[in-house]
Amino acid sequence: MTRKATALDVARRAGVSRSAVSLVLNGRGDGNVAKDAQERILAAAAELSYTPNAIARSLRDQRSRVIGLVSDQAVTSPFDGEVIAGADALARSRGFVTLATDTEQDAVRDLDAVRTLLDRQVDGLIYVTVGLHALHVPDGMLSVPSALANCYASADSPAGAEGLPSVQPDEVAGGRDAAAHLIALGHRRIAFLGGEYTSPAVALREAGFRAAMAEAGLPVREDWVLEAGWDIAPGHRAATALLSASASERPTALLAGNDRAAVGMVLAAASLGLEVPRDVSIMGYDDERRVAEVMVPPLSTVALPLRKIGEEAMRAVLGALAAEASSARTTPAASAGAPAAEPLLVPCRLVERASTAPAPA
Amino acid sequence: MTRKATALDVARRAGVSRSAVSLVLNGRGDGNVAKDAQERILAAAAELSYTPNAIARSLRDQRSRVIGLVSDQAVTSPFDGEVIAGADALARSRGFVTLATDTEQDAVRDLDAVRTLLDRQVDGLIYVTVGLHALHVPDGMLSVPSALANCYASADSPAGAEGLPSVQPDEVAGGRDAAAHLIALGHRRIAFLGGEYTSPAVALREAGFRAAMAEAGLPVREDWVLEAGWDIAPGHRAATALLSASASERPTALLAGNDRAAVGMVLAAASLGLEVPRDVSIMGYDDERRVAEVMVPPLSTVALPLRKIGEEAMRAVLGALAAEASSARTTPAASAGAPAAEPLLVPCRLVERASTAPAPA
DNA sequence: TTGAAAGCGTTACCAC
DNA sequence: GTGGTAACGCTTTCAA
Numbered sequence A, B: 001m002t003r004k005a006t007a008l009d010v011a012r013r014a015g016v017s018r019s020a021v022s023l024v025l026n027g028r029g030d031g032n033v034a035k036d037a038q039e040r041i042l043a044a045a046a047e048l049s050y051t052p053n054a055i056a057r058s059l060r061d062q063r064s065r066v067i068g069l070v071s072d073q074a075v076t077s078p079f080d081g082e083v084i085a086g087a088d089a090l091a092r093s094r095g096f097v098t099l100a101t102d103t104e105q106d107a108v109r110d111l112d113a114v115r116t117l118l119d120r121q122v123d124g125l126i127y128v129t130v131g132l133h134a135l136h137v138p139d140g141m142l143s144v145p146s147a148l149a150n151c152y153a154s155a156d157s158p159a160g161a162e163g164l165p166s167v168q169p170d171e172v173a174g175g176r177d178a179a180a181h182l183i184a185l186g187h188r189r190i191a192f193l194g195g196e197y198t199s200p201a202v203a204l205r206e207a208g209f210r211a212a213m214a215e216a217g218l219p220v221r222e223d224w225v226l227e228a229g230w231d232i233a234p235g236h237r238a239a240t241a242l243l244s245a246s247a248s249e250r251p252t253a254l255l256a257g258n259d260r261a262a263v264g265m266v267l268a269a270a271s272l273g274l275e276v277p278r279d280v281s282i283m284g285y286d287d288e289r290r291v292a293e294v295m296v297p298p299l300s301t302v303a304l305p306l307r308k309i310g311e312e313a314m315r316a317v318l319g320a321l322a323a324e325a326s327s328a329r330t331t332p333a334a335s336a337g338a339p340a341a342e343p344l345l346v347p348c349r350l351v352e353r354a355s356t357a358p359a360p361a
Numbered sequence C: 001t002t003g004a005a006a007g008c009g010t011t012a013c014c015a016c
Numbered sequence D: 001g002t003g004g005t006a007a008c009g010c011t012t013t014c015a016a
Helices: A005-016 A016-027 A035-046 A054-061 A081-095 A108-119 A137-142 A171-182 A199-214 A232-243 A259-271 A308-329 B008-015 B020-027 B035-046 B054-061 B081-093 B107-119 B139-143 B171-182 B200-213 B232-243 B258-271 B307-330
Strands: A065-072 A097-102 A124-136 A148-155 A165-170 A188-195 A223-227 A253-256 A281-283 A299-303 A345-346 A349-351 B066-071 B097-102 B123-135 B147-152 B166-169 B189-196 B225-227 B253-256 B281-283 B300-305 B344-346 B348-350
Touching: A005 A016, A005 A035, A016 A035, A054 B054, A065 A108, A065 A308, A081 A097, A081 A148, A081 A308, A081 B097, A097 A108, A097 B258, A108 A124, A124 A137, A124 A308, A137 B225, A148 A308, A165 A171, A165 A308, A171 A188, A171 A199, A171 A253, A171 A281, A188 A199, A188 A232, A199 A223, A232 A253, A232 A259, A253 A259, A253 B123, A259 A281, A259 B258, A308 A345, A345 B258, A349 B232, B008 B020, B008 B035, B054 B171, B066 B081, B066 B107, B066 B307, B081 B097, B081 B123, B081 B147, B081 B307, B097 B107, B107 B123, B107 B139, B123 B139, B123 B200, B123 B300, B123 B307, B147 B307, B166 B171, B166 B307, B171 B189, B171 B200, B171 B253, B171 B281, B171 B300, B171 B348, B189 B200, B189 B232, B232 B253, B232 B258, B232 B281, B253 B258, B258 B281, B307 B344
Parallel strands: A065 A097, A065 A124, A124 A148, A165 A345, A188 A223, A188 A253, A253 A281, B066 B097, B066 B123, B123 B147, B166 B344, B189 B225, B189 B253, B253 B281
Antiparallel strands: A148 A165, A299 A349, B147 B166, B300 B348
């Protein structure tokens, strides 16, 4: 429980001044500090296992090297933990640390969270959401370099919010790829059982699905374009309804809104005596860890690039920070309202596993 | 992008000194600052939307009001995100903030993570693991008040580590309750399909299972006590083997290692033409969000008190911090090696849903 | 009742 | 090539 060593302790032990310690430990010893003094400093620092006090450094530098992460439920959700992990990894590699707070769906806590983070002098902010989402950007986010991961500024956001970089999965391409995969396997009767249309992702994927069908010259059966939820139970329900029809009347392939719903669909098929993928192919979405891969059969799915999304959002913030730092040396002005940025679309990856197979003859 | 207001700005605007601002804003204005001055200060602070710089305050107070959270994979895992959420909620309610870092299973990063956190002057530390676990406690954890959530110090930990408070689920009681639930439903042929014995939780639950069976005077079929993994696929495999036997030869109830494995078991049952729970009852474990409750049928299970575990670990740390602060006023010594603490066992809760029912006649 | 000053641990600048 | 000093923003103590 001995107090941590300070630079002064090191200086005393090495018989030099604090400034010498600072210079040497920051790699600018050569040319400023005598060789033997440098050695004594290094030795003393090691003996005392000295590391600089990051708090003091932050105060001095006016930058904390902390990026704040606000999420609506990412920390408690299996999904966007991945986004955070991606952001954190990049931050760490550049000497930053992330401070994450979860509002647990409570919109009021947004402002509180941002406020708290700003009080801690975070250098930047990233808002992470579970699932693609329009977001009412909290005011404070505009006062430091910020980015939106998996979400985008809603129209009622404060002025300037439209300039925030937004990183999103390319859902249209994802839907298209999923459908194209099934079409390539010879399926013609494909049902689109999306999640809930409250998520903008669903309409985008549906657009991709329709595009793929059109490209292949296949008709879309409108009564097979349905909401089938995000969970096992609603997926089960929807699939049961569709698959109860006779072999010639039912779809040969199901496109689920996510892997969990797909699990429900496989379950429904099994209860109806149908075997996946022999009798019906089922595709998931998300490539959720510990679900898609370990399902029986393992699910073909579209992998959401969550880590990459987090990483790109962090890259945007860190980039803005670097730009700010260098422009400060030249023109100390005008980093304001960027020109309504295009969202950065990160491609999803098609993952072929055993839940899809050629259409039954 | 205007710089944040400081206490000096407020003081100038209110026409007083910085100290007056500090006193008033910290609630000690009465008796020290004139009434009208107080009002002017409050008004000025509001107009400038002043909030104190937490970094500066930390440096001054020599306490950061940050608790560091280290986890082996909690952030990216659906489970222990809950532990973190619980810890975070309590911390926040007491004016603390949590700084979480995920080592993503890389043991080497442990020390690095702790070091980084300590450099940032965290006031306390909590190590969170996914699943009950023996942990080689990183050295640094002993230099500030710390606690272990879901884990306990391994024998090769540094001296003093055995004194760290450890908060764990009461797995023995959990296993007993699960078995007792099935026994109460009239089941006598119960299979214990635990996860992997590399997790100490499994042996504990098995002990609980055996205790319940013994209390009921029921024999345990040793060939029905098996490892059936933590995922859908191995659960499916184990259940398929067991349930392929004839009705009189197979178990009437399955106790799974977790909800995911239970999903695999339900799936296996369906493929074999068995209906759950009519033909066989299946119990999960964990009460995992978005799995147990939405399964078809919804899973009876044992809820792991993850939030509570996080909360209790945080309570221990915050308590130690408070004690340290007050003892500093009296005796500035001896907070060292506590007397090998008993682990705090948090009870699990039995959740009865539709996957269990009276045993078939 | 008020204001001035010290100090938390750093780093950068500027005399020596 | 070196070491003293100021400043970051805050709180607290002490003197007026």
